Amino acid sequence: MIQYALKCSEGHSFDSWFQSAEAYDKLAAAGMVCCAVCGGSDVEKAVMTPRVRPARDAAAVPLPAKPPPESRKLSMPASAAEQALAELRRRIEENSDYVGRNFADEARRIHLGEAPERSIYGEARADEAKALAEEGVPVALLPFIPNRKTN
Template sequence: MALKVFDLQCESGHVFEGWFASHEDYDQQVAKGWLSCPVCDSKTITKKLSAPRLNLRHASAAEAAPAKVDVATIQAKLLQQLKQVIKNTDDVGDNFAQEARKMHEGESPERAIRGSATVEEYQSLREEGIAVLPIPEFLDEDKLN
């Protein structure tokens, strides 16, 4: 079976791949709100112009079988890593953008921080050369212990 591989982009400009059975499958998943950006969880997704690609599964015995992906294990490992990030960072709340700038400019000591920022603030920080990465807000610090 051939899968269609599309380059997708969210409203914030994050680019990622999506694999679909057909163009109609993609359209249906977008219409039902099943697609979201893996970086910022935006549901506003569009297809980027790209060369068509197909992921072909060959049934030939001479070829090695593809490795099975255990999604639950991957999700558990990702969640564990996010918990570590949260435990090892200072929560600066809504002052994230300001504190990141202070550290970048040497006005505040360098340390790992986390907090809240708007999409515009994240974009502005990146344009200023400050490396930032949004992480999901669904993780409750009190439940990490």
């Protein structure tokens, strides 16, 4: 595995892991590497600082004091973009019904008036989402993967 610092044409910086340097090159050439902030596909490697381990006999450097527990929770958003995505996710999950992998069928039923009108979210394959859009069913890709819930 290799980690690259990346940036998009809009100036957003983010990191991503790839199976190998060749895997990154292949995905980038196919336009499949997208910005984690805006979704743009014009992404390139940014200048990175190499990780170099100190010599075994190097003097021990004291670690900085630990921040309070509240500020080092992994679940806390680190940037304004992450905070906005977290808020979007919270609102969608609070105000919509999760229909899981039945999303395409349920969205079609709602569109045809066979099911009650309501906001839903779930999972659909790319071909299912494309078919829904071609049929005039309003769908949108979410910038996150839904938590698995029971229907």
